[in-house]
């Protein structure tokens with residue numbers, strides 16, 4: 001029961017994975033790793049120091065391999081995260097540079113490692129795509145592990161915890177998270193981390209509530225404190241009163257009932273009350289994630305962010321390597337569609353093996369299609385692999401960050417050349433596949449009518465469309481309060497694109513985060529978006545929301561929405577009209 005001497009306290013963080021848990025806190029302490037002193041090493045001892053670092057890195061790798069071997073079957077699909085960390089522990093960026101720093105600056109291994117990691121962090125800081133920025137988290141986790149081996153701090157073994165508790169940690173690496181025993185750990189909260197972090201991804205797969213990015217939870221919460229974790233809203237309550245406990249027990253029961261009910265029906269199509277079917281597809285970053293799309297009842301892959309296959313390696317993947325990886329997705333999903341988006345990468349620092357000049361404003365730089373058109377060799381390898389794999393299933397091709405018709409013409413020209421060379425090579429491939437573009441730059445919205453003449457479908461990328469049209473960096477915490485898909489300017493742009501699509505007879509899909517939030521569904525349905533794609537975990541609740549709505553009423557509702565001039569007014573309108581339905 002609650003502690004009468006302590007007062008109730010609330011903390012707000014980032015909602016990592018939904019659900020509610022109530023229980024005793026268990027603090028996971030990792031002190032010692034951050035406190036590193038600098039000292040100089042004499043010339044004679046430099047090789048010993050390098051060997052000491054090499055041994056620590058090897059131990060870190062061995063530990064990770066042991067964790068991979070012990071990973072339970074249902075988390076195997078995420079072993080790639082740990083495998084990437086094993087590779088990072090030997091990667092030039094971390095391993096090579098630390099050795100170089102010890103040598104050049106004659107400093108101790110701990111200091112050299114700390115310096116290298118802090119440079120890497122700076123390098124990744126300005127990257128717009130959250131999942132790319134999150135790569136730095138992997139590097140930090142690996143370096144923490146090497147550091148623990150260097151300074152001799154023992155790793156907390158989460159698998160040894162034998163009580164039913166809620167973990168409270170400064171940070172949990174994917175390795176830690178994958179060792180969580182579901183029958184013991186009710187949920188977890190961390191000071192560090194964001195929604196797109198790998199730890200967050202695994203938490204969603206585990207299906208336990210988590211709140212991330214709380215900043216100072218480990219300073220405030222002590223082991224055995226009673227806490228409530230609301231992973232749906234990102235709220236933590238410490239020392240809850242008896243009334244609060246009762247209230248959350250009820251919410252927890254209701255949520256669990258709801259989740260069980262929607263998961264039972266996730267395989268069925270999403271059809272509105274008046275008989276309109278809206279396909280709900282999943283977004284993936286790596287082939288392994290199709291398991292989650294299938295488990296959650298996805299009607300296909302609406303966005304395959306292929307750039308992930310280019311990370312965690314030392315060179316560009318070859319056409320054959322890409323073909324093999326795409327094949328894993330396309331064959332399993334067939335006859336359902338798989339939308340292969342060509343490389344969306346910023347073009348410089350994100351790939352360690354690419355030596356393009358630095359850009360002061362990378363979000364507006366040589367990103368995505370711009371990079372590909374400048375590097376036809378890389379682009380064509382991807383196009384070739386895509387056309388070849390298209391012969392094995394239902395494949396659509398999509399170009400990201402299109403801002404002009406010229407870019408589409410040029411991309412299609414490369415595609416034609418690739419078709420010709422495949423013909424000459426006599427390889428099996430499919431021509432005339434569906435070609436689409438992401439609508440995520442304002443100029444593409446304005447030129448949508450002209451673009452609709454030369455492509456087969458649009459997919460609206462609201463994550464970037466909001467960033468570029470409202471001038472709000474999608475990764476900047478300072479302006480996060482302004483970043484809202486229900487901004488009337490965004491809704492008007494969506495309406496324009498959908499109207500153009502309807503008039504020109506091409507499909508308009510949405511694969512930005514906006515599509516995965518049930519709160520937005522009445523508007524998206526009312527606008528007439530033809531297909532939604534989202535993170536796989538959101539599929540059941542979005543399908544469920546669609547089933548509870550009437551498409552005709554939503555169309556009339558959108559007419560009212562379009563009269564609103566502020567985000568708040570739009571949100572109030574949705575809450576007034578659909579609040580009850582959406583909270584069920």
Ligand code: PEP
Nearest residue numbers: 440461462463464511512
């Ligand atoms: C988007 O911008 O909305 C999108 C889906 O693409 P990404 O998040 O990969 O930039």
Ligand code: MG
Nearest residue numbers: 440461463464
């Ligand atoms: Mg985008």
